[in-house]
Amino acid sequence: ELKVEQNPLFLSMQEGKNYTIYCNYSTTSDRLYWYRQDPGKSLESLFVLLSNGAVKQEGRLMASLDTKARLSTLHITAAVHDLSATYFCAPVPGAGSYQLTFGKGTKLSVIP
Amino acid sequence: AAGVIQSPRHLIKEKRETATLKCYPIPRHDTVYWYQQGPGQDPQFLISFYEKMQSDKGSIPDRFSAQQFSDYHSELNMSSLELGDSALYFCASSPYDSFSGNTIYFGEGSWLTVV
Numbered sequence: 001e002l003k004v005e006q007n008p009l010f011l012s013m014q015e016g017k018n019y020t021i022y023c024n025y026s027t028t029s030d031r032l033y034w035y036r037q038d039p040g041k042s043l044e045s046l047f048v049l050l051s052n053g054a055v056k057q058e059g060r061l062m063a064s065l066d067t068k069a070r071l072s073t074l075h076i077t078a079a080v081h082d083l084s085a086t087y088f089c090a091p092v093p094g095a096g097s098y099q100l101t102f103g104k105g106t107k108l109s110v111i112p
Numbered sequence: 113a114a115g116v117i118q119s120p121r122h123l124i125k126e127k128r129e130t131a132t133l134k135c136y137p138i139p140r141h142d143t144v145y146w147y148q149q150g151p152g153q154d155p156q157f158l159i160s161f162y163e164k165m166q167s168d169k170g171s172i173p174d175r176f177s178a179q180q181f182s183d184y185h186s187e188l189n190m191s192s193l194e195l196g197d198s199a200l201y202f203c204a205s206s207p208y209d210s211f212s213g214n215t216i217y218f219g220e221g222s223w224l225t226v227v
Contacts, residue, residue: 033216043155043202043218088154098145098168100216102154 002027002093006103014111016078021106023072023089032072032091033100034063043088046074079110114138116219118203124225125193133188133222135203143167144186145204145216146178155202161186193226200224 003026013019023032034046047056049065049072056063060083062075072089086107090100117136125131137144143162147155148171157170161180172178175193180186190197200223206216 035218040200042220043204045215045217048215098143098160098162099157099170100145100147100155101157104154 002029002091002101004089004091004101004103006089006106008106009104010107010109012109012111013076013079015080018078019076021074021076021087021089021108023074023091023103025070025072025089025091025101027070028094029067029070029091030094032065032089034072034074035088035090035102037086037088037105039086046087076108079108081110081112084108084110116203116205116217118201118219118222120222121220122223122225124227126227127193127195129193129226130189130191131193131224132190133201133203133224135186135188135205135219137184137186137203137205138217141205141207141217142184143206144180144184145206146172146186146188147202147204147218149200149202149221151199158188190224193224195226198224198226 005024032049035043037043047063052067054065060077065072086105088102088105090102119134145160146158149155158172159178160168164180176190178188200221202218202221204216204218
């Protein structure tokens with residue numbers, strides 16, 4: 001069974017600062033997704049990471065994947081208030097699986 | 113761009129009643145997924161369908177059933193509702209070749225409250 005651990009679960013940071021969210025998972029996964037969720041809203045896709053060493057960037061967010069370490073990171077650069085949300089990582093167990101296994105989420109609050 | 117459409121957006125049911133949620137995937141998406149998200153929780157995978165056949169099954173209670181129809185829309189039927197079924201239910205869709213890393217898109221969700 002695939003287990004996913006995200007940390008931190010809560011993150012309060014000042015605008016302009018940098019920080020990294022970590023996502024560890026327990027078994028082999030061939031792809032990993034990052035989602036953003038505002039309270040009571042849908043899950044917005046941020047990144048899909050497919051291979052070891054994959055790095056993707058969009059605006060102030062950059063995600064990476066290390067399949068050997070079973071680790072993905074979401075790096076926030078020069079945070080702004082609009083980035084306040086809950087961020088989920090979700091690896092998929094392996095080929096043939098359709099399940100996203102979500103972490104507990106990291107609730108990010110960016111303080112002006 | 114078209115998104116995943118879910119209905120109803122909100123519903124209130126009493127214990128032991130039945131509820132049906134509907135999901136219309138993005139056009140040309142043939143894979144549909146259902147997730148349940150309790151208050152303050154992460155989404156939990158329930159079930160998925162590809163080309164009208166069940167493709168994967170997660171923690172879906174036996175009281176729940178789902179299917180995908182010929183027009184690719186899907187319905188989640190929930191019977192003998194319990195208070196613990198109160199949650200936000202998401203439908204998601206993707207093209208079949210999600211193995212290549214296509215995005216899985218989520219709908220706005222259906223809020224179910226069981227009283």
